[in-house]
Amino acid sequence: MATTASTKKTGPRSPSKYDGLVHAGAIGMTELQACIDKRGDKDGTIEQLLIDQYKVTPAQIGQALGLFYGVPYEPFSKARFNTDKLHGALKRDFLSEQGWIPLEETFDGLLVMCLDPEQVRSTYVVQHMFPRETQFKYVVTSHQEFNETLDLIFGVADASGGNLDELLANMSRPMVEEGEDDNYIPNATSENEVVRFVNKVILEAYHKKASDIHIEPGLGKANVGVRLRIDGSLIPYIDAPRHLRQAIVARIKIMSDLDI
Structure with a gap:
């Protein structure tokens, strides 16, 4: 049993979506791994621990997520607002559960803020909700900024x-x-x-x-x-x-x- 535990400890570490924080010097690898071990797969609580205990900013988290997913990071902006065309048929609870928010129509397509762009893309739920849109631009953000955006748009x-x-x-x-x-x-x-x-x-x-x-x-x-x-x-x-x-x-x- 001791040998098995030792082997498990020294085995290769799985990459984390937050590794960009280490590369940017926002936190050490040991501290990051401690957060992950403490919070498991609950990304929202991992991020809150990083912010509260290690003074990592939501912007630093968002930039690290952007590197991991290979999409732009979209910060919270007070300029967002509710429109019938984008939000009239959507409920806050649904978007919170699904982890995405339609932000605005751009030249590159409908801008969609996500917690996990890969997961959102794979479900095709955005295309289903907006069948008239032909292009979609997925961006990522931190949990804190995602929730702040929900508050701004839906109250x-x-x-x-x-x-x-x-x-x-x-x-x-x-x-x-x-x-x-x-x-x-x-x-x-x-x-x-x-x-x-x-x-x-x-x-x-x-x-x-x-x-x-x-x-x-x-x-x-x-x-x-x-x-x-x-x-x-x-x-x-x-x-x-x-x-x-x-x-x-x-x-x-x-x-x-x-x-x-």
Whole structure:
């Protein structure tokens, strides 16, 4: 048994996706192997240990992953935002489980942020979700930056009411006859949800460092549009159902102490 254990210890070491950190001088091989041995195959916790205990940055992890997978590293960017075309049919939980996020359409194809580009490519799930796209550009990122990007695009979930998509789903109601929307009066439950929705928009605008929040009530069958001004650009953020138009406007008047 002792001989077997000794042989196992001195056997060849399997390459790790984080070996680039050693080559870059961010951490020693002994320390990296200690992290891997401690966390096993749980990449997210390995990365968190590298960040917390060894002061490795998410960018250094991302660059090492880029070398391992042979694809560009894509850092977290506050300029990302939710669009109906790319994210309207997708749920946060699905993307979190699958390990990929569509970011934007580029000249090189649809830019897709991944935790494991090889695994995502092999499943063809992105092609299935975006059948009209003919080219895809896969990039890799660290777990921390992946989760930050999810928060930025889909909203930060918290105990006070979940993310914006969940709040809007809870506020949905059966279709009404044309012309009834403007006269819709929310019940106590939906009124509370409107309060949480408006509060969440303000909170997320703060986290995104938006200088302005534009809430556009719209006319007729148009939804209530919410746009954020970030770094000088007015960016479409999210749409609320038109039947909540009066309730949202009323809530903003109350918060602004407006008697109009």
